[in-house]
């Protein structure tokens with residue numbers, strides 16, 4: 001009998017998170033699809049897609065900016081799916097605003113969703129791994145904006161730099177328990193998030209809708225927009241035994257935009 005392996009993916013109702021859920025299901029993981037309550041229908045569709053791949057799945061509604069929600073989601077995944085092996089802190093939001101206009105409320109919101117959630121996710125997952133005696137893997141969403149600050153994405157860039165810092169620190173703290181902590185740094189991915197960015201940039205700089213997206217895509221060495229599947233290839237590696245000797249890293253998967 002093969003051992004059950006369970007991965008939890010936050011923000012898995014759409015976009016990159018959905019792509020990660022399907023890829024990890026293809027890799028043999030049962031999947032906890034986590035997203036906000038208003039995404040329940042989309043989340044249930046992802047659950048059905050995972051089941052069509054022959055894996056078990058369930059939707060768990062949670063707001064990742066709330067610690068109790070994340071702890072409860074991890075608990076539900078472990079109990080209902082029978083194990084807990086990989087935590088993917090993928091959920092995030094973007095804000096597209098000049099730095100001089102960002103409000104205190106907006107700053108608190110983006111840090112609560114993009115940063116606090118990653119700390120809570122690391123806390124909840126490491127506690128569960130230790131309880132189950134697992135050498136688990138924690139994987140979080142960074143961005144090219146975690147490596148270089150982007151204008152008009154100042155608060156977003158700051159939040160993703162924070163994810164990089166937390167990843168490096170947590171990797172060192174959790175290494176003695178055999179838990180690895182890494183992050184993926186996508187570039188320009190064709191999801192709902194870039195629809196928001198393109199719309200807001202259009203409102204700010206007056207370029208026609210689609211133009212800001214096109215200019216960014218034109219700067220990608222590999223010459224095309226990134227897909228959730230492109231990101232999923234890297235996350236699949238980080239979730240697999242092939243990455244057992246990799247920790248504290250932020251892996252760029254951007255088609256050639258930034259170079260380290």
Ligand SMILES: NC(=O)C1=CN([C@@H]2O[C@H](COP(=O)(O)OP(=O)(O)OC[C@H]3O[C@@H](n4cnc5c(N)ncnc54)[C@H](O)[C@@H]3O)[C@@H](O)[C@H]2O)C=CC1
Nearest residue numbers: 011015016036063064091092141143186188189191192193
């Ligand atoms: N789209 C892009 O070009 C890039 C995206 N990323 C990062 O990848 C991650 C996923 O992004 P996309 O799929 O593109 O975005 P998206 O906007 O298409 O999907 C984000 C998902 O997160 C969920 N979510 C938002 N707030 C939440 C909360 N408080 N609790 C639970 N779920 C919540 C949304 O409901 C949605 O399903 C984000 O962390 C983003 O910052 C990083 C680099 C590039």
Ligand SMILES: CC(=O)C(C)=O
Nearest residue numbers: 143144145187188193
């Ligand atoms: C959404 C995002 O991370 C960028 C840099 O476009």
